[in-house]
Amino acid sequence: MERIKINNLLESPQFGEQVTVKGWVRTKRGSKNVSFIALNDGSTIRTVQVVADAEKFSEDLLRRINTGAALSVTGEVVESKGSGQSSEIVAETIEVLGEADPDKYPIQPKKHSLEFLRENMHLRMRTNTFAAVMRIRHNLAFAIHKFFNDRGFYYLHSPILTASDAEGAGEMFQVTTFDLKNPPKTEEGSIDFSQDFFGQPVNLTVSGQLEGELGAMALGEVYTFGPTFRAENSNTSRHLAEFWMIEPEVAFNTLKENMDLAEDFLKYVIEYAMENCKHDLEFLQNRELDAEKNLPKEQKHEMPLLDRLKFVIENDFERITYTEAINILRNSKPYKKGKFEYDVEWGIDLQSEHERFLVEKKYKKPVIITDYPKDIKAFYMKLNDDEKTVAAMDVLFPGIGEIVGGSEREADLETLQKLMDEKGVPQEEMSWYLDTRRFGTAPHAGFGLGFERLILFVTGMTNIRDVIPFPRAPKQAGF
Ligand code: ATP
Ligand code: MN
Numbered sequence: 001m002e003r004i005k006i007n008n009l010l011e012s013p014q015f016g017e018q019v020t021v022k023g024w025v026r027t028k029r030g031s032k033n034v035s036f037i038a039l040n041d042g043s044t045i046r047t048v049q050v051v052a053d054a055e056k057f058s059e060d061l062l063r064r065i066n067t068g069a070a071l072s073v074t075g076e077v078v079e080s081k082g083s084g085q086s087s088e089i090v091a092e093t094i095e096v097l098g099e100a101d102p103d104k105y106p107i108q109p110k111k112h113s114l115e116f117l118r119e120n121m122h123l124r125m126r127t128n129t130f131a132a133v134m135r136i137r138h139n140l141a142f143a144i145h146k147f148f149n150d151r152g153f154y155y156l157h158s159p160i161l162t163a164s165d166a167e168g169a170g171e172m173f174q175v176t177t178f179d180l181k182n183p184p185k186t187e188e189g190s191i192d193f194s195q196d197f198f199g200q201p202v203n204l205t206v207s208g209q210l211e212g213e214l215g216a217m218a219l220g221e222v223y224t225f226g227p228t229f230r231a232e233n234s235n236t237s238r239h240l241a242e243f244w245m246i247e248p249e250v251a252f253n254t255l256k257e258n259m260d261l262a263e264d265f266l267k268y269v270i271e272y273a274m275e276n277c278k279h280d281l282e283f284l285q286n287r288e289l290d291a292e293k294n295l296p297k298e299q300k301h302e303m304p305l306l307d308r309l310k311f312v313i314e315n316d317f318e319r320i321t322y323t324e325a326i327n328i329l330r331n332s333k334p335y336k337k338g339k340f341e342y343d344v345e346w347g348i349d350l351q352s353e354h355e356r357f358l359v360e361k362k363y364k365k366p367v368i369i370t371d372y373p374k375d376i377k378a379f380y381m382k383l384n385d386d387e388k389t390v391a392a393m394d395v396l397f398p399g400i401g402e403i404v405g406g407s408e409r410e411a412d413l414e415t416l417q418k419l420m421d422e423k424g425v426p427q428e429e430m431s432w433y434l435d436t437r438r439f440g441t442a443p444h445a446g447f448g449l450g451f452e453r454l455i456l457f458v459t460g461m462t463n464i465r466d467v468i469p470f471p472r473a474p475k476q477a478g479f
Contacts, residue, residue, distance in 0.1 A: 001018065001019070001020040001074055002020065003020045003021065003022050003072075004019045004020065004021060005021075005041060005043040006021055006023060006039065006040065006041045006043050006044060006046070006047070006048045007043035007044035007046075008043070009021065009048055009077065009087065010044065010046055010048060010086060010087065013077050013079075013086060013087035014077055015077055015078060015079055015087065016076065016077065016078075017076070017077050018074065018075065018076055018077075018092070019074070019075070019076075019077055019089065020072060020073065020074045021039060021041065021048060021050075021072075021073050021089065022041060022070070022071065022072045022073070022097070023039040023040050023041030023042070023048075023070070023071065024039070024040055024041070024068060024069065024070050024071075024126065025037055025038070025039060025065055025066060025067055025068060025069045025070075025071060025100075026038040026039070026040050026047050026067065026109060027067060027109045028065055028066065028067070030052075032054060033053070033054050033055075034051060034052065034053055034054060035051075035052040035054070035062055035065070036049055036050070036051060036052075037049070037050040037051075037052060037065060037071070037073075038050075039071060039073065040131075042131060044279060045128055045131065045132050045135075045279050045280050045283050046279060048087070048088065048089060049080065049082065049088040049089070050071075050073050050075070050088070050089050050091050050094075051075075051088055051089065051090050051091060052065075052091045052094060053090075053091075056091070056092070057091070057094060061094060061096065064096045064099050065094070065096060066099070066100055066101075066102045066105075067100065067102065067105065067107070067108055067109050068100030068102075068105045068107060068126070069096055069097075069098060069099050069100045070096070070097040070098040071094055071095065071096060071097060072094070072095040072097055073089060073091050073093070073094050073095075074091070074092050074093045075089040075090045075091040075092045075093070076089065076090045076092070077089055078090055106120050106123060107120070107123050107124075107126050107127060112127065114129075114463065114466055117129075117130065118465060118466070121470065121471075121478065121479065122478075122479060125469065128283060129283075129284070129287060130466070132277075132280035132281075132283050132284055132459070133280075133284075133455070133459050133461060133466065133467055134469060135277060135280050136273055136277045136280055136281070136284075136455065136458060136459055137455050137467065137468075139272065139273050139276050139277050140269055140272070140273055140451070140454060140455060140458065141225075141451070142272075143268065143269040143272035143273065143276075144225060144246055144265075144269055144451075145225070146272070147265055147268045147269060147272075148221075148223045148248065151221070152220075152221060153221040153222060153223050153248060153250075154215070154219050154221065154222045154223075155222075155223060155224075155225065156208075156211070156212060156215040156219070156222040156223065156224050157224070157226065158205065158208025158211040158212060158224045158226060158247075159205060159208075159211065160204060160205055160226065160227060161175060161198075161202050161203075161204065161205070162202065162203060162204075162205045162211075163198070163200055163201065163202050163203070163429075164210060164429070164430070164433075171206065171230045171231050171232045172203035172204065172206055172229070172230075172231055173203060173204040173229050173231050173241075174201060174202070174203050175202050175203060175204060176193075176196050176197070176201075176202075177196065177197040178191070178196055203229075204229035205226075205228060205229065206228060206229060206230055207228060207245065207247065207448060208224035208226060208228070208245070208247050209224075209247050209249065209380075209446060209448065210380070210433050211224070212224050212247050212248075212249035212446060213249055213380075213409065213433070213436055213444065213446070214432075214433075214436060215249065216249040216250060216251045216444050216446070217251060217436045217440065217441075217442070217444070220250070220251050220252075221248070221249075221250050221251065222248070222249055222250075223246060223247060223248040223249070224245070224246070224247045224249075225244065225245075225246045225247075225451075226244065226245070227242055227243070227244055227245075228242070228243055228244065228245040229241060229242050230243075233474055235473065235474055236464075237462060237463045237464055237465075238400070238401065238453065238456075238464055239464065239473070240452060240464055240465070240468065240471055240472060240473055241472040241473050241474065242468075242471075242472035243450055243451065243452050243464075243468070244450075244451035244452065244468075245448050245449065245450060245451060246448070246449045246451060247446060247447070247448045247449075248261065248265070248446050248447065249444065249445075249446035250444060250445060250446060251442055251443075251444045252442055252443055252444065253408070253443065253444060253445040253446075254391075254408050254443055254445060255370060255382070255391040255393060255407070255408040255445060257445065258393060258406055258407070258408060258445035258446065258447060259317075259319060259368050259370070259393055261447075262368070262393070262395055262404050262406065262447050262449075263316075263317050263366075263368070263395075265449075266312070266366075266395070266403075266404070266449075266454070267312065267313050269454070270309050270312055270313055270457075270458060271313050273309070273458050274306070274309055274310070274313075281305060281306055281309075281458075281459075282306070284305060284459050284460055284461075285304050285305035285306050285460070288301065288304070288305055288460045289304060301399075301460075302364075305459075305460040308398070308460075309458065311365065312365070312366060312397075312457075315365050317365065317366040317367065317368050317395070318363040318365060318366070318367045318368070319367075319368045319370065320358075320367065320368075320369055320370070321369070321370050321371045321389075322350075322369055322370065322371050322372045322373065322389065322392075323346065323371065323389075325350065325354075325358060325369050326344060326345070326346050326348075328358065328362060329344045329354055329357065329358070330344050330345075332357060332361075332362070334357060340353055340354065340357075341353060342354070346373070347373050347375065347376070348376075349376045350369070352401050355396045355401045355402065356401065358396065359396045359397065359398050359401075360398050360399070364398070365398070366395060366396065366397050366398070367395075367396045368393055368394070368395050368396075369393070369394050369396065370391070370392065370393045371384060371389040371390070371391065371392065372389060372390060372392040372394075373388060373389055373390075374387075374388065374389060374390045374419070377390050377392045377407070378407075379416075379419045379420050379422075379423045379425045380407070380409050380410060380416070380419075381407040381408070381409065381410060382407065382408040382409055382410045382411065382443075383410055383415050383419065390407060390410075391407055391408035391445075392405075392406070392407040393405075393406050393407060393447065394406075395447075397453070397457050398457075399456075399457065399462075400453050400456055400457050402453075403449065403450060403453045403454060403457065404447050404448065404449045404450075405447060405448055406445065406446055406447020406448060407445065407446075407447070408443065408444070408445040409443075409444050409445060409446070410437075411437060411441045411442060411443050411444065412437065412441070413434065413437040413438055413441065416434070416437055417434070452464050452467050452468055455467040455468075
């Protein structure tokens with residue numbers, strides 16, 4: 001008999017029909033006469049209840065059915081008498097496809113800490129929490145492609161191996177085929193990269209933006225969506241060594257339109273998740289409420305997860321300039337009381353404590369900060385008329401901090417060259433990039449969204465390592 005997925009079965013149960021479901025046992029309970037098996041196949045967070053009459057099945061078979069075992073079950077769909085279940089299956093045949101020894105299988109039907117599950121990363125997607133996060137992750141990825149496709153953007157595949165350092169910030173993983181014990185040397189004694197695989201030093205990309213700009217100047221509206229690598233040794237709950245970034249780049253857009261795009265985009269994908277991941281989000285909301293139950297009020301979220309998502313969709317993001325942000329911070333209570341660890345003055349890079357004050361205390365909603373000092377931003381951002389600030393924009397989210405970083409790009413060749421010189425970005429190596437300004441230059445703008453930071457916000461999870469299947473971070477690269 002053809003298998004039916006549990007999600008389909010629960011969404012539109014055909015009472016009286018014979019069906020086959022396959023999945024893994026979440027729990028088994030019952031009495032001498034009857035066993036109730038909760039079966040999950042990953043298609044939904046919900047389980048279907050399988051009723052196994054002791055008369056129909058041998059003791060030996062029932063003994064082999066434990067949490068984690070894989071089963072194939074055929075039986076009749078009946079309306080459930082139990083609460084919270086619409087339908088269940090009265091088993092006719094049960095095949096144990098694979099056993100899970102309860103004395104050895106680490107995932108048991110009880111609360112496991114996230115730390116424990118990080119240690120058992122290869123099995124953690126078998127828990128409700130991680131399966132929910134991964135389903136939401138998938139839906140967000142799909143929504144991102146849908147948003148851009150519906151608006152006529154093209155998905156541009158920027159390279160993962162690259163000889164360019166997009167940010168000029170370092171923090172890159174070098175890729176080589178050299179034997180590190182014995183690399184070829186030049187006459188002067190330095191490593192001879194002309195003999196390496198690519199004939200030059202090559203790294204894993206830190207951003208697809210510069211290649212995105214090449215695409216935008218031909219195709220108009222493009223976006224990249226790919227893995228990004230940063231060898232920053234920041235062991236935070238917001239940084240991964242390998243993360244996924246979405247980078248739209250739009251010809252003829254200015255900073256204002258760039259902000260509008262980012263806001264529309266974020267609202268769209270969050271709304272998509274709310275519509276398509278209802279059960280998973282409800283589960284995560286309850287999980288969070290439960291985890292925060294015994295915390296003091298100031299450590300609890302002010303709103304439950306779904307209300308927070310709704311709030312972001314329904315309210316305009318606050319838009320302020322960097323200079324305004326500095327003034328607000330200097331006039332704030334925590335500043336005057338000396339509560340900030342880092343000093344606040346015009347020219348500083350905003351620290352996470354400053355961003356959190358603006359987003360969580362002052363405005364209580366997403367904030368877009370624009371027009372940062374040029375000295376703390378990348379070379380490609382458009383120089384404003386004041387010649388001190390650039391047309392940058394960071395989108396800050398409650399509980400997350402920076403989720404999007406972007407800008408209008410400097411479209412004028414001479415100004416760009418001046419900015420590159422100031423920041424020590426070599427022009428010869430970037431000649432290909434400068435050609436966008438040499439030939440048919442035009443205003444354009446774009447931004448980068450860290451995919452995992454978006455997932456943190458949507459799921460309410462608090463550690464970025466818990467929203468990617470296999471996190472890569474300092475001293476962590478298993479599987
Ligand atoms: P941060 O100040 O938080 O390190 P950044 O200024 O280095 O961020 P950008 O270079 O502007 O970030 O990258 C664009 C987006 O990519 C950021 O807004 C963020 O969402 C995400 N991002 C940056 N670094 C990481 C990382 N190490 N892990 C996960 N996401 C990241
Ligand atoms: Mn960074």
